[in-house]
Amino acid sequence: MSESEVLRLSGVCKVYNPGTPQESEVLHGIDLALARGELTALIGPSGSGKSTLLNIIGLLDTPSAGELYLQGRPTRELDDAERTRLRNRAIGFVFQFHHLIPAFNVLDNVLMPLMIRHGKPAADDIERARGLLAEVGLEGFSAKRATELSGGQQQRVAIARALVTRPALLLADEPTGNLDTRTAETIFELFRRFNVRFGCAVLVVTHDPRLAAGCPRTVELVDGRIVRDGAGIG
Amino acid sequence: MSVAGALWLEWKIALRFLLDNYLQTLLILVGITVGAAVIVFITALITGLQRNVIERTLGTQAHIRILPPDEVNRVLPPPPGSVALDLESPRAQRLRSISNWQDVRDLLDAEPDIVAVSPLASGPALGRSGVARSSIALLGIDPVRYQRVVPVADHLIAGRFGIGAGHAVIGRKLAEDLGLSVDDKLRLDAGEGREAVVDVSGIFELGVLELDMRYVYLDLKQAQTLLDLPGAVTVIDTKVGSIFRAEDIARRLARLTGLKTESWMETNGQLLNALRSQTLTTQMIRIFVGLSVAFGIASVLAVSVVQRTREIGILRAMGCPRGQILRVFLLQGGLLGLLGSGVGGALAWLLVQAFNRYGARLFEIGVDPALIPTAMAVATLTGVLAAAVPARRAARYDPAVAIRYV
Numbered sequence: 090m091s092e093s094e095v096l097r098l099s100g101v102c103k104v105y106n107p108g109t110p111q112e113s114e115v116l117h118g119i120d121l122a123l124a125r126g127e128l129t130a131l132i133g134p135s136g137s138g139k140s141t142l143l144n145i146i147g148l149l150d151t152p153s154a155g156e157l158y159l160q161g162r163p164t165r166e167l168d169d170a171e172r173t174r175l176r177n178r179a180i181g182f183v184f185q186f187h188h189l190i191p192a193f194n195v196l197d198n199v200l201m202p203l204m205i206r207h208g209k210p211a212a213d214d215i216e217r218a219r220g221l222l223a224e225v226g227l228e229g230f231s232a233k234r235a236t237e238l239s240g241g242q243q244q245r246v247a248i249a250r251a252l253v254t255r256p257a258l259l260l261a262d263e264p265t266g267n268l269d270t271r272t273a274e275t276i277f278e279l280f281r282r283f284n285v286r287f288g289c290a291v292l293v294v295t296h297d298p299r300l301a302a303g304c305p306r307t308v309e310l311v312d313g314r315i316v317r318d319g320a321g322i323g
Numbered sequence: 324m325s326v327a328g329a330l331w332l333e334w335k336i337a338l339r340f341l342l343d344n345y346l347q348t349l350l351i352l353v354g355i356t357v358g359a360a361v362i363v364f365i366t367a368l369i370t371g372l373q374r375n376v377i378e379r380t381l382g383t384q385a386h387i388r389i390l391p392p393d394e395v396n397r398v399l400p401p402p403p404g405s406v407a408l409d410l411e412s413p414r415a416q417r418l419r420s421i422s423n424w425q426d427v428r429d430l431l432d433a434e435p436d437i438v439a440v441s442p443l444a445s446g447p448a449l450g451r452s453g454v455a456r457s458s459i460a461l462l463g464i465d466p467v468r469y470q471r472v473v474p475v476a477d478h479l480i481a482g483r484f485g486i487g488a489g490h491a492v493i494g495r496k497l498a499e500d501l502g503l504s505v506d507d508k509l510r511l512d513a514g515e516g517r518e519a520v521v522d523v524s525g526i527f528e529l530g531v532l533e534l535d536m537r538y539v540y541l542d543l544k545q546a547q548t549l550l551d552l553p554g555a556v557t558v559i560d561t562k563v564g565s566i567f568r569a570e571d572i573a574r575r576l577a578r579l580t581g582l583k584t585e586s587w588m589e590t591n592g593q594l595l596n597a598l599r600s601q602t603l604t605t606q607m608i609r610i611f612v613g614l615s616v617a618f619g620i621a622s623v624l625a626v627s628v629v630q631r632t633r634e635i636g637i638l639r640a641m642g643c644p645r646g647q648i649l650r651v652f653l654l655q656g657g658l659l660g661l662l663g664s665g666v667g668g669a670l671a672w673l674l675v676q677a678f679n680r681y682g683a684r685l686f687e688i689g690v691d692p693a694l695i696p697t698a699m700a701v702a703t704l705t706g707v708l709a710a711a712v713p714a715r716r717a718a719r720y721d722p723a724v725a726i727r728y729v
Binding site: 144147149150169170173174175176177178182184188189190191192193197201202204205206208209250 | 330331332335336339340342343633634636637638639640641642643644645647721722723726
């Protein structure tokens with residue numbers, strides 16, 4: 090296991106409804122490693138298990154078998170509280186539908202993971218959040234309500250939020266799925282930029298072949314198995 | 324993570340959630356306000372009413388009366404092996420003295436539960452003035468001691484509270500019936516030729532017709548002479564510190580002295596029963612209003628938890644622990660209870676003022692200074708408890724599922 094390894098999956102399986110007639114195995118022995126600074130696209134048809142895999146990697150779900158090492162640390166035996174803490178410390182999420190909290194303004198949304206971690210944000214937390222907002226081109230939007238923003242703007246806020254904790258791993262689930270082509274490109278450009286800037290491992294689940302083509306590494310999942318893992322397709 | 328630092332975010336989220344859904348929040352707040360106002364107002368009203376009724380009732384009577392034991396027939400036990408069939412006529416209860424009443428008085432004076440002791444010689448007589456006659460009750464008293472039990476002097480409407488040789492204080496109705504005013508002469512006839520003529524020194528009105536029509540207060544010695552009970556008293560009136568313990572104290576005194584005791588709770592059984600039923604009714608109203616407020620809070624929060632499923636999912640994905648989600652919703656319940664009961668308490672206070680100013684003025688209601696803070700504390704706790712079920716549900720959401728909820 091190398092120093093630069095952020096994530097390693099070894100023989101991860103996921104079975105839903107085990108022991109019942111509805112039993113279905115969604116993932117079959119997934120082996121996968123992501124290194125620091127790696128930008129990887131996860132592609133595959135609907136129902137191939139992408140979302141399940143992403144949930145497991147994001148510690149939102151547990152594998153039925155196999156082990157997931159996050160920064161070299163095994164995670165299968167962790168309880169909910171420890172997994173929750175680890176999500177806050179090590180993982181940033183960007184979802185397809187932005188998923189900002191509409192009751193809060195833009196700055197509070199970006200600060201949320203830090204506020205969850207230690208309550209009232211310190212001056213340098215606020216500075217960092219404002220800096221990230223500036224980098225995604227949304228300076229001056231701090232006080233706006235999340236609902237007042239366009240889809241692309243909301244997604245940029247979500248990216249700033251995911252990065253405010255400087256996570257080792259950034260997970261994005263169809264981050265451009267809901268956006269027009271030009272906006273999608275801007276968003277993807279941000280992923281590339283932050284991937285280089287912060288050196289975090291980025292895993293992007295996408296349907297968009299052009300987006301996948303832009304990633305140095307592509308992993309293709311079919312029927313719960315990795316069928317291809319290599320340089321960008323295109 | 325410090326506790327204060329952690330709770331900071333719970334407060335922030337709870338307040339934002341409440342403000343964000345301001346219409347929902349406002350509606351439930353109105354509900355809690357009305358409920359709290361009803362509870363506070365009805366409590367103040369009933370407390371005031373009962374205090375007033377008890378003050379009026381006990382203002383004119385002793386809390387515990389101590390009397391000589393009843394005279395009973397003593398039946399000889401039948402010889403062994405035989406059965407006696409008795410036909411018993413109860414004994415007539417003649418006017419009798421309490422034996423060793425000075426000792427009993429001193430004993431009662433030393434009792435910590437008893438705040439005033441007044442021995443009386445009382446019995447029936449006729450009052451006459453010219454051709455008018457009226458049946459009366461003679462009460463021979465020690466004015467200083469009796470005044471501590473029933474403050475007759477405070478109820479005088481004419482003259483002075485002058486009890487002494489040849490002077491009497493009589494009730495308003497008796498004075499009217501016999502056409503007497505202050506300084507007029509009243510002839511007292513206690514039967515068997517025992518008569519006396521006294522000057523009316525004062526006229527009182529206790530507000531109880533029976534007393535205002537019958538009572539004639541005399542000097543103890545003069546009453547003893549008229550009733551043919553030299554040196555004796557027929558009853559000892561007492562006042563206790565805590566009125567609702569009167570029954571217990573009376574029972575204890577009966578055992579202690581071997582005499583018969585009557586507490587106000589026994590002689591006013593119906594009143595006490597009415598007061599108890601009233602208290603019970605008030606309690607029921609409070610419980611049911613409280614319950615409906617609690618269910619109101621619970622249902623609003625249950626709806627809110629469903630509405631915010633996705634946000635809860637996002638918070639959990641970002642590393643928000645279950646406890647934090649739980650506390651966000653418990654806080655909302657507590658805040659709703661606190662705010663609603665604060666406004667409701669203020670509203671009830673205004674209602675009480677309006678009642679005192681514009682009401683029928685039969686009696687004045689006071690608001691116990693502890694009532695509103697207590698109501699607010701109970702309402703806050705109720706809010707937190709009502710929030711428990713929805714809050715637990717929110718905390719148990721699976722973030723992976725919740726986040727995809729639409």
